[in-house]
Amino acid sequence: MQLFLVGSCLWGGLVFGGFILVGHHAIGGADHHLLPDPELLQLVIAAGVGSLLGTLGARTRARRTG
Numbered sequence: 001m002q003l004f005l006v007g008s009c010l011w012g013g014l015v016f017g018g019f020i021l022v023g024h025h026a027i028g029g030a031d032h033h034l035l036p037d038p039e040l041l042q043l044v045i046a047a048g049v050g051s052l053l054g055t056l057g058a059r060t061r062a063r064r065t066g
Contacts, residue, residue: 008054009050009055012050013047013049013051014046016046017042017046018043020042021042021043
């Protein structure tokens with residue numbers, strides 16, 4: 001079950017990071033260097049943070065519910 005949760009959070013992070021990149025390119029505004037230089041790194045960071053937070057949330061809930 002925990003592997004499924006990590007996998008789903010990973011996909012959620014990839015989708016979130018992907019939409020950040022799509023929105024950034026759709027607006028086409030001036031680049032203020034807010035995104036990492038290789039844009040693929042944005043997806044990796046978002047997926048990693050999503051997986052970490054999802055796993056921590058699942059552990060916390062499992063401890064509280066017993």
